[in-house]
Amino acid sequence: TVNITIPLPTVCTAGFTVDPDSSSNQVSFTSTSTVSQPGLNVTLNWDFGDGDTATGIVVNHVFVPDTSAYNVCLTLTVRDTSGNIVCTDTLCQAVTVAVPPGNFCQASFIIDTVNSFNVSVYVWNNSSPQPNNFNYQNTYSWDFGDNTVSSQAFPTHVYGSPGTYVLALELISVDLSTGSQCQSVYTDTLSVDSLGNIVNKAGTGFKLIVLNPANLGQEELKASVKAIYPNPAYNELMIELAETNDEEMWEFKMTDIKGSLVWNEERKVHADTRVRVDVSAWPEGLYILMIKSRNRVSHHKIKIDR
Structure with missing residues (x-):
């Protein structure tokens, strides 16, 4: 009689709990993942849905308050002693970071010091709520710092000469479900941003182009x-x-x-x-x-x- 032992397949299940801090925007996540076989190498990779990631059993993350939920995912990867993957599982949960009443909007833009070139300066309007969120009525007011303004969400503006300009954006947002109103203002210096990166390098006038992060790849003059x-x-x-x-x-x-x-x-x-x-x-x-x-x-x- 020959006894043959057939190893059982490894079963793994990703799971986690969510513990928000009511006094801040920090959320604590704790893995409750399980693995059927002991002695294996386990890796826990977190994706917070806002571009940031982390690893570990217990992780903390600070979110920007938003009117929509963040899709937080935990990927459990199990490897044997040779480094081969024997099991993997992913669990995602929608996590909403509460926005204080009357403070549900945030005017914000990023001066793109990397992708701006020649006499074109790109600015990303990443204010919240986004213009395509039809639960809110947004009003924008740009002040380009040269005595000109615009009420468009994504305007284009031509400056007549180089120099330092204070760019300001005011956002007024109305929650259509409650009628409550929020106002927010954000400013930054155009020729040199808050990190000290020079944006305006040209010796003549330059064009400011405000872009929508939701429409990446859809600019008018698209490369082939x-x-x-x-x-x-x-x-x-x-x-x-x-x-x-x-x-x-x-x-x-x-x-x-x-x-x-x-x-x-x-x-x-x-x-x-x-x-x-x-x-x-x-x-x-x-x-x-x-x-x-x-x-x-x-x-x-x-x-x-x-």
Whole structure:
């Protein structure tokens, strides 16, 4: 008689509890994940739904109050002693960070010091609630610091000369379900932002272009990009261009969600029109890819997921 022991398959289940701090915007998360077999290597990866990530059994994260929920995900990965993945599971929960009554709006914009070039300066209007949230009626008032204003959410403005300008945005938002009103104002210096990065480098006038983060890749003068895949990416990202010529120089810039530059390259793309990007060493999260050729530019939201 020969006794053969067949090992049972490893079963793992991701789970976590949510404990918000009523006195702040910090939320504590505790993993309640289970693994059927002892002695295995367990990794817990958190994605907070706002571009930030963490690892560990108990993690704390500070959210920006918003009128919509954050999709928080925990991925449980189990490996054997040889490093092989034997089980994985992911659980996502919607987490809402309460906004104080009468303070549900936040005027905000980011001066893009990485993707601005030549005489064009890009500004991202990331105010909350976003214009496409039809539960709120938003009124915008931009002051460009040169005695001109605009009431558009995403205006374009041409400055006649270089210099230092204080850019201000006032947001008035009305909650259509309750009738309550919120007012918020945000300002920043245009020629040099709060981090000391020089934006206005031109010796002549320049154009200010306010963009909507929800419409990445939809600018009017879009670079000829045929496809970007896979997205989400794992180890490699492929950029396929629709048309090129041997004399055309292309510029590629990738920034993380906080605006830090992670990749920058200029090259002439020849007949195959494909650019391979090694992202294997990049942390998981959201990134913004800028592609520029001649006077055309486009921005694309890229996610690294493992």
